[in-house]
Amino acid sequence: MADMTRVESILEGHPAAGRDHLIPILQEIQEAEGYLSREAITRVGEALHLPASKIFGVATFYNMFRFQPKGVHHVMVCRGTACHVKGSKRVLDQVTRTLRIEPGQTTRDGQFSLEVVACMGACGLAPVVNINGQFHAKATPLKLQRILDACREQELSHV
Template structure:
C-alpha cells in the first residue's frame, strides 16, 4: 500500500502546482514509493484538479513509470539489436513462462518483477540480463533458469 504521508509531503513541496508540475510530482512519488499506486494518482489528481484518468493517461505514455511495486529480484532483459540476434527473445519467453508474468509485472509472491529494456550497453556480452544491478552475460534460457532458481532457493533458505 502506498505511503500517503510521503505523497502529502511531496505535494506540500509544490504548493501552487499546476498541470506543468505533474511529471516532476509523479517522479517524486515514484521515487518515494517505488511505483505509482491508484491512491497516490488519485491524491495527486485532487491536488492538481485533474481527473485520475488524465494522470494515468499521461503516466502510461512514459515508460519510466511503474504501477506495481518491483519484486525483490528485478529482472531486466535486454532486447537491443545484439541481444536480439544472440537469442534474447528465447530468454524473455522463458522468463515469462517460468515466472508467469509479462514485462512490467511483478510475480504474485512479490519475489520477481520483469522489465524489458532497449539496450544495456553491453553488446559484446549479448544476450545480457541484469538482476538487481548484477549483469549476467551470454545468457541462455537454461542458464537464466538456474539463476532464477538460485534466487528462489536463496529466498527460501532465509525463511
C-alpha cells in the same frame, strides 16, 4: 499500498503546481515509493485538479513508470538491437514462462518483477539480463532458468 505521508510531502514541495509539474511529481513519488499506486495517482489528480484517468494516461505513455512494486528480485531483460540479434527474445520468453508474469508485472508472492529495457549499454555481452543490479552476460534460456531457480532457493533458505 503507498505511504501517503510521503506523497503528501512531495505534493507540498510543489505548491500551486499545475499540469506542467505532473511528470516531475510522478517521478518523485516513484523514487520515494518504488512505483505509482492508485492512491497516489488519485491524490495527485486531486492536487493538480486533473482526473486520475488523465494522470494514468500520461504515466502509461512513459515506460519509466511502474504501477506495481518491484519484487525482491527485479529482473531486467535487454531488448536492444545487439541483444535482440543474439537471442534476447528466447531469454525473455523463458523468464515469462518460468515466473508466469509479463513485463511490468510482479509475481503474486512479491519475489520477482520483470521489466524489459531498450538497452543496457552492455552490447558486447549480449544478450544481457540484469537482476538486482548484477549483470548476466551471454544469457541463454537455460542459464536464466538456473539463475531464477537459485534466486528462489536463496529466498527459501531465508524463510
